[in-house]
Amino acid sequence: MGSSNFQTKLxxxxxxxLNFAYILTSNRDDAYDLLQDTTLKALDNQDKYVDNVNFxxxxxxxxxxxxxxxxxxxxxxxxxxxxTEDLYHLNLPQDSGFETPEGSVAAKEITAAIDAFSDDYRIxxxxxVAGYKYNEIAEKMNxxxxxxxxxxxxxxxxxxxxxxxxx
Numbered sequence: 549m550g551s552s553n554f555q556t557k558l559x560x561x562x563x564x565x566l567n568f569a570y571i572l573t574s575n576r577d578d579a580y581d582l583l584q585d586t587t588l589k590a591l592d593n594q595d596k597y598v599d600n601v602n603f604x605x606x607x608x609x610x611x612x613x614x615x616x617x618x619x620x621x622x623x624x625x626x627x628x629x630x631x632t633e634d635l636y637h638l639n640l641p642q643d644s645g646f647e648t649p650e651g652s653v654a655a656k657e658i659t660a661a662i663d664a665f666s667d668d669y670r671i672x673x674x675x676x677v678a679g680y681k682y683n684e685i686a687e688k689m690n691x692x693x694x695x696x697x698x699x700x701x702x703x704x705x706x707x708x709x710x711x712x713x714x715x
Contacts, residue, residue: 554594557603558587564604565611572615582618586611661710665703672696673703 565586569579590607597606662670675685686696 551594554597555591558590558607561604561607562587565607568608568611569615572612582611582615585614589614658707658711661707662703664710665706669699669703669706672699673707676700 562583566579566583569582569586570576573579573582586607589610593610597603662674665673672685672689672691675688676682680688682693682696682700685691685700686693689696
């Protein structure tokens with residue numbers, strides 16, 4: 549694919565990419581940043597694009613991967629490691645994490661909604677939330693990788709549907 553054809557296709561997808569970015573980030577400014585990062589990365593990797601591959605899918609995959617990597621980076625940077633000699637910070641009283649009684653109730657309802665899933669969906673979803681990677685879950689449950697991914701996807705959809713009033 550020629551450079552001008554590539555750029556034309558990429559510019560034609562900008563509106564769709566912005567919508568997808570907004571779905572991922574739920575924030576207009578973050579969505580624009582993600583769109584810009586995706587566009588730059590697609591242009592930087594133009595030579596890696598193969599003509600017989602779905603262009604739209606290729607660009608959307610780039611966006612999703614950038615979003616996931618940025619999310620993981622934020623989570624890692626938010627992790628606090630106590631490096632004091634006597635572990636002073638670990639010995640301080642910790643909050644429960646529930647700032648309000650409503651937060652406690654919401655957490656119980658989320659847990660109850662997840663517990664209502666059948667084992668086929670609850671176990672892989674819970675393992676995924678606990679931080680296991682897809683291939684680790686597939687290995688532990690002796691299931692194909694695609695099955696694990698689809699079960700987690702459907703569990704997430706069902707949880708969103710069950711808890712739609714919390715948005």
